[in-house]
Amino acid sequence: MVPCNYRAQDDEESWVEVPRTLGCLLQSSLQSNMLGPWCSPTGSPAPLSCETGCGEGTWILVCRLLVPTQVSLLSMEEDIDTRKINNSFLRDHSYATEADIISTVEFNHTGELLATGDKGGRVVIFQREQESKNQVHRRGEYNVYSTFQSHEPEFDYLKSLEIEEKINKIRWLPQQNAAYFLLSTNDKTVKLWKVSERDKRPEGYNLKDEEGRLRDPATITTLRVPVLRPMDLMVEATPRRVFANAHTYHINSISVNSDYETYMSADDLRINLWNFEITNQSFNIVDIKPANMEELTEVITAAEFHPHHCNTFVYSSSKGTIRLCDMRASALCDRHTKFFEEPEDPSNRSFFSEIISSISDVKFSHSGRCIMTRDYLTVKVWDLNMENRPVETYQVHDYLRSKLCSLYENDCIFDKFECVWNGSDSVIMTGSYNNFFRMFDRNTKRDVTLEASRENSKPRAILKPRKVCVGGKRRKDEISVDSLDFSKKILHTAWHPSENIIAVAATNNLYIFQDKVN
């Protein structure tokens, strides 16, 4: 079957050679890198096993995907494999419009599907290529499975404001039958989508002919029973529920509850609890809007349900605090059960302290014992039993601390980076600027900076760790802080639930990397 996405720099010939030469490539690259972060203290190269998170492995590019658009092709790159592409045409990355910018990425619970949402209100779902004996090396790649327009731009006539169609978040529901369900949301409206496959079609109707036109009953002389015949696989997406008109402010998070019957949506000042079956009502469970809007100094920035306890959820604020709430305590959870806040470091105080402490993302670990928060410069891991400080703090790009004024001027200081756990909660990942993204191994305390860029886009190419030079002499291969491209930011990443496969969104490109196993 011809995949309907386009894989960048797809060179058929090189696939066959990969298993043989990969070992040699790795050998030579490790030797030339001297002591990179991947060397064990003795100086010998680290093993290739990916069993224990990122610290002991090497990351390779599986594929770089461009989100297909329904517009005629403007240009093709010279090195594209000119395969026939059914239904979709692709836009060269350099002509990508703002509508193609990926705004959210999410694996489903098995990792078989990967959904992306973009600024144009579209959802594109990729499916993992099945393993087959003939093409072993193709395993781990993702192809387009379904594309649909989830949200359209709307106009709020009362306020004379346009409601953006940008997809802020996608969350999958666990699979309960043959169909897949996901929630997608823009600033105001949440929708439940059903994605299902159809590979059979009934044929032999009595009242309709093969093209679907009604037959003249007078011409029917015999009766027959319609039979199901196989057809080309079709994936269709239908909106099953629309949850609208419950948010005055912009929705920043949605989270499916572990009971699979309810979910919550959070905007800047309120959090609502929904039942999947009921679209015209929701429960307001958190409301931090002050009676007098003049007194507003804090907003909700992210919220998530506990992975196992359906009564517990957390929400983060723009003041760097996290509140854990128990819905059994009261109907309106304005009073938190736990309050997580780290005391401010007086030596680091500046006018920007509050802004950089604003939490842009909060995620429970898969075990449910910890939460991870991302603020502008750090990622922090908190133990649910310790409220007064995080148990771990990781510096994402501390070299920006001295540049906060400039970053405030160009608004970069307000960028909202997300963070993710790996399947075993041993590694955490988050994005940065210049298309860099960072991984921190919680056990070995090692970290790595990698880059998602077209230059490193050879398939199966091993990613070379990157380093930012802070001051003094810049070594070869290092990049200085002033050369960083702040328009290239990695805000959205996702980690496969059980394997070391990651998806990294860079503008309109989706990079899929895999930790190479022997």
Next chain:
Amino acid sequence: MTRKSICQGTMLTRGLKRKCSEDEAPAGPLQRQSLLDMSLAKLQLCHMLAEPNLCRSVLIANTVRQIQEEMTQDGSWSLPGPQTAGRLPRDHLVSTEVLCRSAWAGPAPAPDPADLASALQAVPATQVPRAVPGGPWDRAVPGESQGGFPRSLDQVFGTLESHGPGAVEELLSDVGGSYCDLDAVLTGVVGGAKSGPEGLETFASVAAPPRGTSCKADLGELDHVVEILVET
């Protein structure tokens, strides 16, 4: 936005170096003032956008408050001398008191409202605040009519919720060349923005929204009321 991406492309653009060259050093009065100017400009820009990002606006406003508090503590505001509280109208005190009473939990005690009120009033108002054409501010609260009346920055927030289409022109007409003039800026920002119910009183007396199972039941809010009216 294109402008944004161009600016973000490189770290140091022209204006930046001048303002932010000493990022490491604790902010002196000059940097503080330029930071204040920048922040107020950003807040003004908020009003011109389709729908302001509330989180960003809150963070910028908090930064402005922080700078203002530090400036008053430093005595950067020119104080003509202690004024008696009795001289100032009640409403005047209310608005500035809100400014002082902001959620900022700084180590220093909040400055005396009376001093602050007089201090803010004493900031030279080189631009006479214009009469806002046909807007609700024509019905001035006592104490307002003198002009040069500094509005609380918090009221900027009230306006973020519901600003009418006419707000943009009024804002633009009020924006002068210099943002150093705090009171003129604040007057300009607030003056044109609120197109709903009128006057300062509404800011102080918005009813607490009743809790309900449906989010549509926030009857204290004008926008919700109208939303409900339109939907039924």
